[in-house]
Amino acid sequence: MLPSLTIIDDFLSDPWAARRAALALRYALPGTGGNYPGRDSTSALEVDGINAAVSRHIGIDLAGAEGTEHGHCRLTLKSDKGRSGVHVDPAFYSGILYLSRPEDCVKPGAGGTDFFRHKRTGLERVPTNGAELAATGYDNLDDLVGTVVNKDTMHPAKWERVMRVPIRFNRLLLFSPWQFHNSAPGFGTDPESGRLVMLLFFAKAKG
Incomplete structure (x- = not known):
């Protein structure tokens, strides 16, 4: 079974080079690429061997999921607002590599990634098998995701935060994408901060 959450600190051997390359990417305008706050890079950050390194860590051969922004970077400032909140990811496994400067990561309000419990159902993730789904009272996963995640995504009162993984420069967070999660609020006033x-x-x- 895949670990539901893993933290690997000091992941890259040269994180400052990766940060410089990330900031040099072209970014879409805020709000033009999705429901998330901030802006995503229009191309992926080239980090040699990252798929292989994660594959070795969890013991399963992985590749970037088609139709996702695997490898792209996201820049979120304090002023950025999104159109969705708590969500799940359309992937087999998810990861976030934090590239904010160390001095910004330790400032008050600098957040990493939050995980939630849905108050009405008591769920912390989408069920992973038929028995778990039957216990929720829903007939299929689409109905559950639609009425739990999509319906309540922007209603903070419907959720209870159960954990926050703190942001740290060069920290890689790996987690099950079916857990209810969201990025902590953005911070800073420009790309550097x-x-x-x-x-x-x-x-x-495949293969």
Whole structure:
């Protein structure tokens, strides 16, 4: 079974080079690429061997999930607002590599990634098998995701935060994408001081 959450600190051997390359990417305008706050890079950050390194860590061969922004970076400033909140990811496994400066990561209000419990159902993730789904009273996963996640995504009172993984420069967070989660609020006033992450969405490798 895949670990529901893993933290790997000091992941890259040269994180400052990765940060410089991430800031040099072209970014879409805020609000033009999705429901998330901030802006995503229009191309992926080239980090050699990242899929292989994560594959070795969890013991399963992984590749970037098709149709996702695997490897792209996201820049979120304090002023950025999104159109969705708590969500799940369309992937086999997810990851976030934090690339904000160390001095910004330790400032009050600098957040990493939050995980939640849905108050009405008591769920902390989407069920992973038929028995778990039957216990929720829902007939299928689409109905559950639609009426729990999508309906309540922007209603904070419907959720209870159960954990926050703190942001730390060069920290890689790996987690099950079916857990209810959301990025902590953005921070900073410009790209240098903002919340900068690399997004990872994995699928099982073919072959």
